[in-house]
Amino acid sequence: MTSDPEKWPLRYPSDLSDEECEVLRPIFDELEPYKTGRPRTYDLREILNAIFYLNKTGCPWRYLPKDFLSYHIVNYYYNKWTDNLMLEQVNTALRQRLRKKDRAPHPTGAIIDSQSVKGTQESSEESGFDGGKLVKGRKRHIVVDTMGCLIVVWVHAANIFDGKAAYQVITK
DSSP: OOOOTTTOOOOSTTSOOHHHHHHHHHHHHHHSOOOSSSOOOSOHHHHHHHHHHHHHHOOOGGGSOTTSOOHHHHHHHHHHHHHTTHHHHHHHHHHHHHHHHHSOSSOSOEEEEEEEEEOOGGGOSSOEEETTTTEEEEEEEEEEETTOOEEEEEEEETTSOHHHHHHHHHTO
16 A cells, blocks of 8 residues: 555545555555465555445446546455455454554444345345335344444345344354
């Protein structure tokens, strides 16, 4: 990750600042050391900026602005980091770093909530009907610690009872 201000002007509000980049650099170096194989030719900061842009705007991959890397490259790293749980490890490391300032690095309490979201059978592979909220679609369960830091997100069919889903979310 390069921190040269002339090379990395903040183009979008979702871009990493130099300070944020300095926080993430040791985490990525620790979690994804590059020891064998061909050296990486793309800057992780640019890849993360593109992922954050997509997350913030909700635009399709193919609509990623041309001043970012190709969406194929960004999508490759996003899928790689999702499959090997790298993004989850980064989230955990950042949460622990934040918690160390005031409290213990690991939470002792958590809050769970669910939300049913409308959808169609064509829009998702896993769809169901939530009889309590009269919604056909999917349900998301989110677990946060007492500081509001994200711990777990789980999306599933809306017809799964909250008690059963909560058990599955907590045991993840």
